Amino acid sequence: MYVIVAYDVGVERVARVLKICRKYLTWVQNSLLEGELTPAQLRRLQQELERAIDQDNDTVQFYILPQASVAKRVTIGIVKNAPSQLV
Template sequence: MYVILVYDISFEENGQKVLSKVFKICKKYLHHVQNSVFEGDLTEYQILALKAELNVHVRKNLDSIIIFKSRNKKWLDKELWGIQEDKTSNFL
């Protein structure tokens, strides 16, 4: 399943530490695209594992995570504006 994950971590209440942990977890499963945006292909099991790891650190009263899912990347058009820094193009 093709996944796009976007997060918004508040800097309140030790937020920098939470941000660092969330970033590392996301990078373990997905490709870092831009600031708080990650994308990649994951199985349902990997999505569940990712959610479980993030759930330990994300504060439900301060932070948010959105996961967009598509059965296949081909059903999604990707258009870049501004700085053309598509970090996913670095992979062979």
Template sequence: MLKLCRQYLNWIQNSVFEGEITEVKLKELVEKAKHIMDDETDSIIIFKSRQEKWLEKQVVGLEKNDLDTFL
């Protein structure tokens, strides 16, 4: 799953990824992920934002990725 998600998004920490992605690419990612996932134990949570100005990112502790902004 890590390799798949890194093809579409920026790795932040452990199982967290962020980035700007089109609806088509998101659907593609989700369909590919469904083939890897175990329906009994795994899940994906997707947060969407319509406007970047409503996002504020705060990191407490070690920043594991050097991205300055949330895309």
């Protein structure tokens, strides 16, 4: 499955959340990562993030697509880091 993760967390947790996400996904731009994951990898990522965030103040959103080919990206401006699946 192709997963896009966007997060909005307190500044004191940004580095930790990014580090966790980068173990599984490709960093695309500030607070946005994406890539192919197995269901087991997605569960591990979600569990790690649940422990890292403040669930009363932070938000992590997952967009789950069946495969990368159904995602279409349109970028205005510079491309910071494009995942190889959608280049």
